[in-house]
Amino acid sequence: xxxxxxxAAFILVGGLxxxxxxxxxxxxxxxxxxxxxxxxxxxxxATVGSTFLxxxxxxxxxxxxxxxxxxxxxxxAGMTDLGILGGNANVRARYYGGRDSLFGxxxxxxxxxxxxxxxxxxxxxxxxxxxxxNGNANYQGSRVPLNSIQGEMQGFQSxxxxxxxxxxxxxxxxxxxxxxxxxxxxxxxPSSFYTSPNAxxxxxxxxxxxxxxxxPRPNGNGIGFSIDGEYNFVRDRxxxxxxxxxxxxxxxxxxxxxxxxSQVVSFDSTFTWTGVDLNGILNGDSxxxxxxxxxxTLITSSQNVSFWRPLRGSFYVRSVYRWNEKxxxxxxxxxFAAPMKPLATLGIMYMPKKNCIISMNISNGAYGNWKxxxxxxxxIANQFYFGFQTSNLPGYFFKEAKxxxxxxxxxxxxxxxxxxxx
Amino acid sequence: xxxxxxxxLVVTVSLLSSCKKDEPTTWESNWVAPLAHGRLTLSDLTAxxxxxxxxxxxxxxxxxxxxGFGTSDLTQIPDTNISQKxxxxxxxxxxxxxGNTAIITQNQNYSVETNxxxxxxxxxxxxxxxxxxxxxxxxxxxxxxxxxxxxxVYGNNTDIDFALTPGSASAPTEGYYTIDMSNKYVxxxxxxxxxxxxxxxxxxxxxxxxxxxxQNTIYGQDSVRFELLMSDIVIDYAKGYFGNDTYxxxxxxxxxxxANMPTGLLELDQASFGFHVTxxxxxxxxxxxxxxxxxxxxxxxGVQLTGGNLYNPFFITRSIDNGGxxxxxxxxxxxxxxxxxxTSFMGSLPYSVLFTGSLQLNPFGNVSDGNDFxxxxxxxxxxxxxxxxxxxxxxxxxxxxxxxxxxTTDAVRVSSLTLDIQNAFPMxxxxxxxxxxxxxxxxxxxxxxxNSIDALALASSSTLVIPISEAQWxxxxxxxxxxxxxxxxxxxxxxxxxxxxxxxxxxxxxxGVVLNAEIQ
Numbered sequence: 001x002x003x004x005x006x007x008a009a010f011i012l013v014g015g016l017x018x019x020x021x022x023x024x025x026x027x028x029x030x031x032x033x034x035x036x037x038x039x040x041x042x043x044x045x046a047t048v049g050s051t052f053l054x055x056x057x058x059x060x061x062x063x064x065x066x067x068x069x070x071x072x073x074x075x076x077a078g079m080t081d082l083g084i085l086g087g088n089a090n091v092r093a094r095y096y097g098g099r100d101s102l103f104g105x106x107x108x109x110x111x112x113x114x115x116x117x118x119x120x121x122x123x124x125x126x127x128x129x130x131x132x133x134n135g136n137a138n139y140q141g142s143r144v145p146l147n148s149i150q151g152e153m154q155g156f157q158s159x160x161x162x163x164x165x166x167x168x169x170x171x172x173x174x175x176x177x178x179x180x181x182x183x184x185x186x187x188x189x190p191s192s193f194y195t196s197p198n199a200x201x202x203x204x205x206x207x208x209x210x211x212x213x214x215x216p217r218p219n220g221n222g223i224g225f226s227i228d229g230e231y232n233f234v235r236d237r238x239x240x241x242x243x244x245x246x247x248x249x250x251x252x253x254x255x256x257x258x259x260x261x262s263q264v265v266s267f268d269s270t271f272t273w274t275g276v277d278l279n280g281i282l283n284g285d286s287x288x289x290x291x292x293x294x295x296x297t298l299i300t301s302s303q304n305v306s307f308w309r310p311l312r313g314s315f316y317v318r319s320v321y322r323w324n325e326k327x328x329x330x331x332x333x334x335x336f337a338a339p340m341k342p343l344a345t346l347g348i349m350y351m352p353k354k355n356c357i358i359s360m361n362i363s364n365g366a367y368g369n370w371k372x373x374x375x376x377x378x379x380i381a382n383q384f385y386f387g388f389q390t391s392n393l394p395g396y397f398f399k400e401a402k403x404x405x406x407x408x409x410x411x412x413x414x415x416x417x418x419x420x421x422x
Numbered sequence: 423x424x425x426x427x428x429x430x431l432v433v434t435v436s437l438l439s440s441c442k443k444d445e446p447t448t449w450e451s452n453w454v455a456p457l458a459h460g461r462l463t464l465s466d467l468t469a470x471x472x473x474x475x476x477x478x479x480x481x482x483x484x485x486x487x488x489x490g491f492g493t494s495d496l497t498q499i500p501d502t503n504i505s506q507k508x509x510x511x512x513x514x515x516x517x518x519x520x521g522n523t524a525i526i527t528q529n530q531n532y533s534v535e536t537n538x539x540x541x542x543x544x545x546x547x548x549x550x551x552x553x554x555x556x557x558x559x560x561x562x563x564x565x566x567x568x569x570x571x572x573x574x575v576y577g578n579n580t581d582i583d584f585a586l587t588p589g590s591a592s593a594p595t596e597g598y599y600t601i602d603m604s605n606k607y608v609x610x611x612x613x614x615x616x617x618x619x620x621x622x623x624x625x626x627x628x629x630x631x632x633x634x635x636x637q638n639t640i641y642g643q644d645s646v647r648f649e650l651l652m653s654d655i656v657i658d659y660a661k662g663y664f665g666n667d668t669y670x671x672x673x674x675x676x677x678x679x680x681a682n683m684p685t686g687l688l689e690l691d692q693a694s695f696g697f698h699v700t701x702x703x704x705x706x707x708x709x710x711x712x713x714x715x716x717x718x719x720x721x722x723x724g725v726q727l728t729g730g731n732l733y734n735p736f737f738i739t740r741s742i743d744n745g746g747x748x749x750x751x752x753x754x755x756x757x758x759x760x761x762x763x764x765t766s767f768m769g770s771l772p773y774s775v776l777f778t779g780s781l782q783l784n785p786f787g788n789v790s791d792g793n794d795f796x797x798x799x800x801x802x803x804x805x806x807x808x809x810x811x812x813x814x815x816x817x818x819x820x821x822x823x824x825x826x827x828x829x830t831t832d833a834v835r836v837s838s839l840t841l842d843i844q845n846a847f848p849m850x851x852x853x854x855x856x857x858x859x860x861x862x863x864x865x866x867x868x869x870x871x872x873n874s875i876d877a878l879a880l881a882s883s884s885t886l887v888i889p890i891s892e893a894q895w896x897x898x899x900x901x902x903x904x905x906x907x908x909x910x911x912x913x914x915x916x917x918x919x920x921x922x923x924x925x926x927x928x929x930x931x932x933x934g935v936v937l938n939a940e941i942q
Contacts, residue, residue: 061941064445072449135451135937198842199454200930278460278929281825 021169021230022387022409023320023328023349024357024379026245036166038098038414044091047391049367049403051341052083052129056399072133074400079126082148084339086121086367088312096164098414111173112161117252119312121367122151123339131193141197146206147189150339155180155216156256156311158226165232172229179222179256182213182309200274207268211307214261221261226254226311243322253313258306265302312337326351330361341365347373355379363391368403371395375407385411447941452837458931464812464923474923475811478877482810486675488777493798496664496705496783497539499549499655504532507647508625510559515641519561521633524626525640531612531620532650540618541662542611542792546603549655553582553599556647557589561638562630565597565646570622571609572601580606585630588637594647603655610662618662618792621650661795664705668782674717675806676774686819686909688769689916695727695764696807699753701738703802704795706786709753710735711779714806716772725770729762731755737785738802743795768810777806812921816849819910824858829899836895838934841886846872846879846926848919852909855888858901864888871913877922 028035048058057071092115102108124132125148131139157180162173187208194203213221230249236242316334323329328349335342347361357377364370375389387409390396395404464472464480472482508526519525534541557563562585569580582599589595612620627646629638699709714727732755741748759765784794845851850871855863867888873880890898898904912919 060447060449064447067447067449069450133449133451135453135935137452137454137934140454195454198930199840199932200456200459200842202455273456275456275458275931278458278462278931279466281458282462282466282823 021232021247022377022385022411023245024355024377024385025169026232026234026320027354028379028382036096036098036413039094039096039411040414041094041096041385041409041411042092043094043407043409045405045407046087046089047367047403047405048087049371049392049405050083050085051367051369051402052079052126053085053402054078054399055395055401055404058404059399067133069134071399076126076130076134079129082123082125083129084121084123084341084367086119086340088117088119090117091115092117096169102163107166108163109166110161111164111171113159113173113175115158115175116156117158118153118155120151120153121312121339122149124149136193136195136199136202139193140195140199143192143194145189146191146193147187147208149191150186151184153181153183154256154309154312155182156224157220160226160228162228168232168234170231170233173227175226175228175254177222177224177226177254177256177311178220179213179224179258180220181216182211182222182256182258182262184211184309185209186211202273204271205269206271209267210265212263212265213258214263222256222258224254224256224308224311226252226313228252241322245318245320247316247318249316249318251314251316252311253315254311255308256311257308260304260306262306263302263304264307265300267300269299310337312340320349328357330359334366336366340367345373355382359389366391368392371401371403373405379413383413385409385413449939451937451939453935453937455933455935456930457839457933458929460929462927462929464921464925472812477920478922478924479920480812480923482808482812484675484677484806484808486673486775486777486806488671488673488804488806492801493657493660493796495669496796497541497660497662498537498657499541499544499652500535500537501654502535502650502652504650505647506530506532506649507645508627510640510642510644512640513642515644516639517641518635519629519638519640520635521562521629521638522631523638524628525559525561525563526625526627526646528625529613530623530625531617532623534610534619534621534652536610536619536662538667539662539664540792541660542618543607543609543661544657545659546606546608547656547658547798549603550653551601551603552649552651552653553601554649554651555584555586555597556594556649557586557596558591558594559640559644559646560588560590561640562587562633563627563646564630565625565627565648567599567648568624569601570613570624572606572621574605574607576607577609588639603652605658656798658798659795661704661793663788663790663792664783664794664796666782666784666787668780670778670780672776672778674774674776677772686771687817687915688771688819689815689918690765690769690810691813691918692759693764693768693808693810694759695757695762695767696809697732697755697804698807699738699802699804701751701753701802702741702748702797702800704740704743704748704790704793705783706740706789707738707802708735708782708785709738709779709804710781711755711777713776713778715776716767716770717774717776718771719773723770724776725763725767725772727757727762727764727767729764730757732757732762740790740794746797748795748797748800764808768808775806775808813918814912814921815914815916815918816910816912817915821908821910823906823908825904825906826902827898827904828902833938833940835892835936835938836890836898836933837936838890839888840932840934841867841888842930842932843869843884843886844881844926844928845869845884846874846881846924847921848872848874848925849910849912851911853886854907854909856905856907857894857897858903858905859897861894861897863890863894863898863904872925874922874925876920877924879922879924879926881926881928 052075054075057067057075060067094111094113096111097109099109127144128146128148131144157178158175160173160175162171164171190205191207192205228251230247232247235244314334314336318332321329330347332345343363343365345361345363347359349357349359351357359375361373371392372394373391374393377387379385389407391405392403395401468482471484472480474480510525553567555565565584567582571577572580584597586595586597610619610621611617613622711733716725738753739751757764848871851869853867854865867886869884870882872882
């Protein structure tokens, strides 16, 4: 009974999220802090997810092909009101130093890291998505608000360092961020598209702005900083106890100042189309004359400005409860900025051996809704660490799935001092 | 262990490379958009070739200027080069001639080419005359050349002086003088005042005033050559005798170009035809119309207009010059339903009208004694006028038009056209659409007759939906054209109905559009 209560508690507060410190590392470390003499850690991950877009619909955008009407209608049928979509791709290399001491403490050392990442997210209402994907044929006599449409994309490089605790891998670090690209598109009220009941009038109200950095260049278009940190602590440590590892962390929390070549393009106007004059057609004008003239009427104003924008950072908590020799229960919660939702995760880890973890979790939030994740971690010969994880395994197999992700982590743990007892 | 690591790498690379995009992303969406709208009235349908009478009935009205008798048709002064040698009237030599001594003095009438007419006076609108003199005399010469009655003031002369250094037979000395002839009167009646085409001049050649005898050595028969070059002379006013030549005219004017003349059966009422001459030139003439033929090239038919005194020759009497303002005389031939076949002529729906005839000048000879005249800005004019009140009956009256459909993108495919029509005309229409290659897009789409009562326009409503298949659209797009055929029938043909200018057709054209988006 006590186990069930504990499990329920972890469902509420704990979780496992990739790019957080491996549980295998945590459990391999000890209170001496001298288990490892440095770790080289390489990570890469990519995620595409949404609350409404299915893999069936997204797949043609990735591998090419036709987006079928069935796929679009299926997505529309599954939408409630506001749909969220997003994705990210990140790579990071981090080296945990293996010196004997730092600032006189044998428990502390430095880590350095470099990384590169891209992030994008957006939102759109059901009607706006229906209009853009299927056309206005089903919207005669109605005005479709477009102000729900927002999107943001940012790309950056980072280089930084930090201090970590060799016993728990708790760490705090700062990175200098080189902003590569920033794009943000927002439509404001009263942006909308109106089709009159008998389709003799189309009206597009467009009000919004498009904020973007200058064209990508090697030296970047902005500079800023980010902070990563993690606090790991353990309760009832020991193999014969109900050990609980807890983690509090922040990731990629920072800001970038995009330079003065960045541009804010504003637009606010109305375009009404009622067709060409019939007399013009009888006098030889083309029947389709003028239908492509919208670009000529797009009224914009732009100015070059420098501005600060936050990186897409997050806060997270995680707990791993040692259920028995081979089973761990996990729970976690990660908080993002809008439009992404909080990501709640709970899962189970099975350890057939002490150097191997097979995990499974269910989660809800971030870009999408419910998902079923799986992962595997393996510490080979107490030196090579390999981890692979997906936050939504069905995304690879079912066309109705709404998220696909893959994370890969490869590490080399230098000169293990403590003999592994596997 | 190495095997395990290698296996991990293979799996990793495989996963990362699985996202390669081999073909573009495409999707279709369905849009509906207005293409065209507007109100068509009789003015629009007839390209404004019409007017409304007091009863509100619309009239088709065509007016065609048959001929402005151009000045170049009557007379002109072509580019002319007149050259003459003047010889010192002595023999022997050498003679030492002191300064300011006349060695040649002569009056001369030059004949001016006028293309067969006899001119006594012209006023030049533009052009030039170049006087060129060559001296083969070993003396300082001062030729003075006078053009009598050539000036911007009628009756005044133009004097030209040259100063020539000594020349020789092998190396003559030359002088040029260019006269701008614009707005100059040129009297061509010669020294007698009764000749035609004679330009009267006076030449005097002296030795230069401030020279001595030993500077001027002259032999008998030494010569000086004069040339007059007239170029680009445009006549503004002419007086003389224009002869009695006959001028023919053969003109065709196209009715369908301006009014989209239909085909089919058309009963008309009270059409009229007019041939009007406004004579403002100073000559008599005999005018004869040889043929007025309505041609329907589509039906390959022709109907000759007959009736009245259309083909009888008639005389036009010379205008009188009232101090620069010629009198005007008018000559009219009017044909109507009562005295001609004009109704059936127009009922044959001619695409064009052929008009041939002739004009003989001065059929009674030079009765004005050389006082024919014209002002270039007041010429005789003849015009045809056709007036057709649209009181008609139509049976399968077919209007055919070609619509331009220029599409430069493959991203758009029109899948349907919807026509919302309000028809106030008292006629039923059938609409056919075909591609340029003849493939049928839509056929026999019916637009019911309007419910108008006399001039009170009351429209009937109808909606025509025309599905367009992908194959049809591809044909329309590649040809860039769509042929529209409208077949009209009035009720109870041949019972006539009036078409009032208040009648209209309101039309809205919508298109169902399939948008093919593609992302590479």
